[in-house]
Each structure stands twice: as structure tokens, then as C-alpha cells.
Amino acid sequence: MKRFWIYVGLILGAYLLQNNIFAVSPLISATPNLLLILTFSIGFIRGKTEGMLVGLFCGLLMDMGYSEVVGYYALIYLFVGYVNGSISQLFYTEFLNMPLLLCVLSDFLYNVYIYVFGFLTHGRMALSVYIPQVILPEVVYTSVLTLILYPQFLKLDAWFQSIEKRSAKRFV
Amino acid sequence: MKKRKLPELRPKQLFILLASLCVILVVVTSLSHSVNNGLRGGANTFLMPLQKGFNFLGGGIFHQTERFITLKNVEAENEELKALVAELTEQNTRYQLQLTELEAYQDLLKLKDQYPDYEMVGAHIIGKNSDSWYKTILVDKGARDGIQVDMNVLADGGLVGIVTSVTDTTATVSTIINDNRNVGAMELTSQDTCIVTGDLTLYSQGLLSLSRIAKDDAIQDDDKIVTSNTSDLYLPGILIGYARDLSVDANNLTKSGYLVPVVDFTHLDSVLIITTLKETGAEEK
Numbered sequence: 001m002k003r004f005w006i007y008v009g010l011i012l013g014a015y016l017l018q019n020n021i022f023a024v025s026p027l028i029s030a031t032p033n034l035l036l037i038l039t040f041s042i043g044f045i046r047g048k049t050e051g052m053l054v055g056l057f058c059g060l061l062m063d064m065g066y067s068e069v070v071g072y073y074a075l076i077y078l079f080v081g082y083v084n085g086s087i088s089q090l091f092y093t094e095f096l097n098m099p100l101l102l103c104v105l106s107d108f109l110y111n112v113y114i115y116v117f118g119f120l121t122h123g124r125m126a127l128s129v130y131i132p133q134v135i136l137p138e139v140v141y142t143s144v145l146t147l148i149l150y151p152q153f154l155k156l157d158a159w160f161q162s163i164e165k166r167s168a169k170r171f172v
Numbered sequence: 173m174k175k176r177k178l179p180e181l182r183p184k185q186l187f188i189l190l191a192s193l194c195v196i197l198v199v200v201t202s203l204s205h206s207v208n209n210g211l212r213g214g215a216n217t218f219l220m221p222l223q224k225g226f227n228f229l230g231g232g233i234f235h236q237t238e239r240f241i242t243l244k245n246v247e248a249e250n251e252e253l254k255a256l257v258a259e260l261t262e263q264n265t266r267y268q269l270q271l272t273e274l275e276a277y278q279d280l281l282k283l284k285d286q287y288p289d290y291e292m293v294g295a296h297i298i299g300k301n302s303d304s305w306y307k308t309i310l311v312d313k314g315a316r317d318g319i320q321v322d323m324n325v326l327a328d329g330g331l332v333g334i335v336t337s338v339t340d341t342t343a344t345v346s347t348i349i350n351d352n353r354n355v356g357a358m359e360l361t362s363q364d365t366c367i368v369t370g371d372l373t374l375y376s377q378g379l380l381s382l383s384r385i386a387k388d389d390a391i392q393d394d395d396k397i398v399t400s401n402t403s404d405l406y407l408p409g410i411l412i413g414y415a416r417d418l419s420v421d422a423n424n425l426t427k428s429g430y431l432v433p434v435v436d437f438t439h440l441d442s443v444l445i446i447t448t449l450k451e452t453g454a455e456e457k
Contacts, residue, residue, distance in 0.1 A: 012222070019310070020223045021230030023300040026438045027237065031302040048183035056190055064215045065223075066301035066308045068336045068346060070208060071197030078194060082187045114305045119372070122352055129373040134304045 003160055007042070007054055014038050015061045030137035032145045033107065035062065039077050040084040040106040041099070041146075041153045048085030055081030076113040080106045099150035103143050111135045205321050208337050216314075216339040220298075223342075224312055227298040231441070254328070261434065262329035265360065265398060265411040272361055290407065292326070292444040293317055295343070305372070307347045309333075311443060314341040318447050324399075324407050327443045330434030331355070331399060331410045335445065343445070348412070349375055349437055356403030357382075357412055360396040364389035368397065368412055368431055382415055383428040391415055397431055407450055 014034035022031045035058040043051020059074030067073055084102055092098065115130060181189070201208040239247065295313040313319050315338050325332040325345050333347035348355055348370055355368040366385040374381060385391050395415045399406040411434055418429035 012219075016219075016222055016226040018302040019299040020226040021233075023302040024227060024230060024297065024441075025234040027234055030304055033303065049186060052183065052187055052190060056194075059194075061215070061219075062301075064212045064219075065299055065310045065342075066306065066344060068308075068344075069198050069201040070211050071194040071201065074197070075191060075194040078187070078190055082183070085183065111305075114303070118305060119351060124351065124372070126373050133376055134372065138304055 002163070006156070006160075007057075010038055011035070011054065011058055011061065015058070019062075019065060030141050032141035033110070033138060034145065034149075035059075035077065036080065036106055036110055037103065037142060037146050037149055038153075039081045040102050041150055043081040043084030044088045044099075044102055045153060045157050046085075047088060048082055051081030051085040052078055053081070055079070072117075076110055079113075080109055083109065097147075099146050100143055103146040104139060107135075107139045107142050111138070205337070209315075209321070209339060212337060212344075213339045216342045220312070220341045223298045223310070224296075227296075258327075258329035258434075260329075261411065262326075265329070265396065266409060268360060268396075269398065269409045272363070290446040290448050292446050293319065294442060294444055295319075296442050297440055298342070305351070307350045307370070307375075307437065308336070309345045309347065309440070309443075311343050311345060311445070312341065313445065314338050314343050316340050319343045319445055320447075320449060322405055322449055324405075324410065324446045324450075325443050326410065326446065327440055328435045329411060331406070331412045332435055332437075332440070332443050334405060345443070347437060349380060349433070355406055355412065356400040357397050358400040359389070359391045359415070360398050362390040363401075364391050365400055365402065366391065366397065374430065378432065379416070379430040380413070380433060381428070382418070382431040383426070385418070385427040385429075387420055387425055387427055389427070391418065391427070393418055393429075403450070405450060407446060407448065 014037075018031060018034045022028050039051060039055040039058050042054045055077035056074055059077030060070070062073035062077070063070045084106060087102065087105075093101075111134070115127065119130070197211075201211065293313055295311040295317075297309050298312045299310040301308045311325075319335060319338050321335055321338060323335045325334060325347075331348060333345045333350070333353070335343050336346045337344045346353060348368065350370045351372045353370040356365065357368045358365045364385065366389075367383050369381045369383065371379075371381045382397065391397075393416055397412050397415055399408055399410040399412060401408040413431045413433040413435075416430045416432050418427050420427050
């Protein structure tokens, strides 16, 4: 239950920071996608189910505020959470920075989804313009923040596990 | 609460279930305004004070930073002048439009005032869509202040966009620079029609696309482009921007070019929402 409320806090914090502070400021041209970082980190650290649920919640929040229909963002965040949960079961490498790899993959999935469903469907073909103008800046900003935030999430998870173990012992 | 139930469903099944739920939501909310608004209600009402607070906080921080960067006095003066210019531009556009109308029809028909002063509600922008694909904004006025879906939104004396969904206390506005937005428009004096379309590839240059102008129409560069009488969503005579770089299309039947919007979309912090709907206006007459 404690974990649940911390998740709620993290998601709300990321959402508010991202949309109500970063995006509104005219000084920042591309906004890092904090909700995506949260989704793939939790998906990778905690597995499919938690990744999915966190993703769904993040996506629904984005839908509530900024999408013309509800469910558009929810679907891709849900998918990102699920995919990263699956990756954690299948694949790990120490040759590359794993969080960075996940970040690039997730952000790529996210942007391709929006391009295909939001832009290709009404005949916009100029992917060569969108990649440098829209996709790359976001991926770069998000990657930088991933390097800072992912270790914090790991610590948070370790802290949770220690608490859960302690309380389990107490019951025994 | 939810967690207790989860182990019964395998992740894959849960994923398929939730994904289909999302797809159903997309379909239902794209068909029905009321379901769309209803679903958003709870979450946004709860979040609204938080969003406003964060926005205020962020605004405070960034405003200070910006002040250090730009000259304090110049900025203040500029702001004042801009407001004045916006007001005058808007007035001027309306007067010019009224005048043209008047000249054309005065003798033929005794037309009533066709462009009344629209009732407007001011609103602050409390959030913008963080992803660079979409240019949607969230404002702090909602159904309680009389805002409805499809109401027109202005700022700086020009058209900003249209309301796509409302909750009790907030409204989501899709701006005209959004890639999928089309606005039926016309040249102010000749009333030749054209279409203004948002285009993400032009966005970084601060332009919109202007198309479907008949080849022989009188629209020229730097002409004022306003919303058209024939548009089904936008009230007539709202300034959008100025035509630029018009050229004849390959089909030799139409002209197209770019439009420089009057609104500065990156520095928007408050907007005016016209509380008259296009349809309602027509029914009353």
C-alpha cells in the first residue's frame, strides 16, 4: 500500500513538473518526458504488471489534460510499461548502460506510435523533418534525465524491499 | 486495493484487457463529447489546484530568470504596447470588416450588425502538452464559467484555437498550429476563401500553411487573413495572420503559401474565450 501511494506521488509530481512547469516555460524548447522515464524504469525494475499499471495511469493523466480523446496516450504508456517489463525477464547487458538503452528504446516506441497514429494517418510523410526537429531533442533531454533519475528509482526500490522484509519478519 | 486481485490475471491477459479498454475509450470519446468531458471531470477537478500552483511556481521561477536575461523596463513597456497593439489590431480588423460589409450591402439590404462584440471570458494557461508533437493547452476556466466545447479562443488580437473538451474547472484547447487543425478562412477585404492548416514542419519557422486559394483570387502577400463566414466552427472575422510567399500550385488552378500568425504561441500565458458558439449565433437570427 505504501508503494502504491509513493507511485501516485511520483506520477503526479512528474506530470505537474512536465506539463505545468517545463512545457509552459518559453526558455525550454523541448520537454523531457518524465512520465515515460517513470513508466519504463518501474516496468524494468518491478516487472510487467506494475509497469503496465503505472504506464496506464501516466497515460490517462496525459489524456485528461491534453488529448482530444481519452485513451490515446494511455495505450502507448501501457505498452511501454509492458515491453520494459518483458525486457527485464529476457535481456540484460553490462556492455551498455542499460537504463540509457531502455530510455532510447521506449522513447523511440513512443514517438513512432504518435507519428504513425497522429501524423501518418493524415498524410504527413516528412519523417526526415520530424526526426531532427521533434524526436531527437526529446530523446536527448529524456536520456540525460534518465541517467540522473534511474539510480534514484533503484535506491527507492531497494529501500522499499528492505521495509517490506522488515515488516515480513515482524509478522513471523 | 487493485493489487490484491492482480495475481489471478496473468500479465499478458491484463495487458490485452487494458489495451482493448484504451482502444474502446478512444473510440467512444471521439464519438461523444459528453462522455469525453465526463471522463475527464473527476481527475481534472482534483488536479486543478495543483496544476495552478505548480504553474504559478514555475511561472515565478522562469519569469525571474527571464527578467535577468531581458531588460526589465523594456519588457514591461513592450508588454503594455503589445497589449495596446493587440487591442487595436483586433478593433481595426473588426472595423475594417464591418466597413467592407457595410459598403457592399448598405444599399441592397438593411443588414443588422453582423459582427457584434463577442462576449469573452479571460483565462490563464496553466499547462501545455509536454510532447512536441501536439500543441494543446490547458486553461483554468471550465464549464462553471460557461465554457463549452467548440468555443473559439483568442489572444493578442488573433485566433489561438478551439476548445476540444471541458471539465468543471478546466478546458483543453487545441491550437491552430496543431498539425491536424484546419481553419476555413478568407482575405479580409475581398472575402476570397482559403484554408489555414497547422503544420509541424513549418512550426519551427513560425508559419502555418495557407492553401486552396483560387488562382485568380485577389489574395496577395501581407494581406490580412481572417476566419471565414462559411467555417462551421469559427466565428467570422477573427484575425488569424498575414499571407506570405503565395505561389500558383502545380495544378495551375489554385494558389498556396504560408501564413504568419499574429499570435506568439511560445509566449502565451493568458487567452480570451468567446462564449458565443457559431451554431448558437446562427439559430438566434
